[in-house]
Amino acid sequence: MKKVELGRTGQYVSQVSLGCMTMGTSTDEPTSARILDAYLDAGGDFLDTANCYAWWEPGATGGESESVLGRLLRGRRDRVFLATKVSAGITDLPAARAARHPDGTVDWAAVERTFEGAGAAVIEREAEASLRRLGTDHIDLYYVHVDDRATPLEETLSALDALVRAGKVRYIGWSNVRTWRLERIRSLALANGWASPVAVQVQHSYLRPTGADVPSVAGSELLDWLSQHPDVSLAAYSSLLRGIYDDAAYRESTPIWRSYAGPDSEARLAAVAKVAASLGASGNQVALAWLLRKGVIPLIGPRTWKHYESIAPAFTLELPDELLSVLDNA
Template identity: 85%
Template sequence: MKKVELGRTGQQVSQVSLGCMTMGTSTDEKTSARILDAYLDAGGDFLDTANCYAWWAGSSFSGGESEAVLGRLLRGRRDRVFLATKVSAQPTDLPAARAAQRPSGMDWEAVERTYEGASAAVIERSVEESLRRLGTDHIDLYYVHVDLRREPLEETLSALDGLVRAGKVRHTGWSNIRAWRLEHIHSLSLAHGWAPPAAVQVQHSYLRPAGADTPSIAGGELLDWLVAHPDVSLAAYSALLRGIYDDAAYREATPIWRSYAGPDSESRLAAVSKVASALGATGNQVALAWLLRKQVIPLIGPRTWEHYESIAPAFTLDLSDEHMSLLDNA
């Protein structure tokens, strides 16, 4: 698996990151171990989790399950991985958060009102809890999970910098954030000598959103900003949009399609299908390989072993310049 530099930190990481959100909840520990072992054997090393994963997976879960199972699975091999986790999106009122469940899915705006935020006190407490669950003395990349704008940025950035200076965190990042806020964070960090963000994590895939305007999806402004700021890497979650590139019936039924449905996506799906047919690959594999050619760090989040097996061929899928031109110009 190809390695890339994280921002301009000098740190090399595998270009495909393993999203561990479901590990310890909907993905049992045995399956989690099998996926993790296969990913490491393929040359992967960039693991992504969060302190809130995955409280919504069932009434017996409260968050921290993914970190805890990773802590057990990484015993004796912590030095083989680059470990990312997050702070600020753990609900303070789990009953209220669970009450936001709707037949059509979770009302995440209602859930967000229960998030604990990114105050200095929350950051300093949460990092210790994450370190304990993960069974490590440091976190390689520590994200602010959701930009809630409740606390002064100076307080949050100073607290994150304190963790870096103490050696508890190596690098910092932000997730689900707009470009103008990221620019402000970047500028403040440089002005005060605080640890600058090395990565931003947002939803990004080959399909382009159809008019969706949300900080959780990479829009043109953020993508332009990242071109001008190569010291910040783009880590793309939902890189396969939950697998919608291969199954039309599933695509129409899944809520994530609502943000992408339209003529532009239909044209790009046709291009994916054409390239996939030429290469004997799947649409999901082509979409992931396209991101790799774009120097994005895509996250994959396989819930089952079969899901992992279906994605893994994309790690080495070679898209020619002709294939890229077809995909780029669809």
């Protein structure tokens, strides 16, 4: 698996990151272990989790993913680059659960009202809790999971910098953040000599959303900003949009498609199908290969072993220039 530099840190990580959100809940521990082992054997080392994963699963409260990773990484912590997050832990679990509707839609405004935020006390407490669950003495990359506008950035950045200076965190990042806020965060950090974000994590895939601009999805402004700031890497979650590139029936039934449905996506899906047929690959594999050619660090989040097996060939799938052009010009 290809290695890429994280920002301009001198730290190289596998370009495909393993999203561990469902590990310990909907992905049981034996399956989690099998997926992790296969990913490591393929040359992967960049693991992504969060302190809130996965509170929405039956019987879960958050922290389950970190806990199972802590067990699975015993004796081999030095083989991985470990990312986790803070600020979206749930303070009112019944209210957060009530905001998730049976049809798959979510009242995100209601969920966000239950988030713990990114105040200094939360960061200090939750970093220690994550370290305990993960069974480690340091976090390689610590994200603010959801940008917290109610807390002064100076407070958040100072608290994160204190963790870096104490050796408990190596690098910091931000997730689900607007471009103007990211610029302000970076400027404040550099002006004060604080740790500055080396990664931004947002949703990004080959298809382009048709809905309203939201901070959780990489829009043209953020992509342009990133092209001028190579010290910040783009880590793309939902890189395969839950696997919609291959299954038309599933695509039409899943809520995520509502943000992408339209002529532009239909044209791009046709391009994916054409390239997939040329390569003898699946549409999902082609979509992942496209992100890799663009220098993005895509996250994959396989829930089952079958999911992992279907994605893994993309780690080394060659996408020739002429087929890249087909995708880019759709």
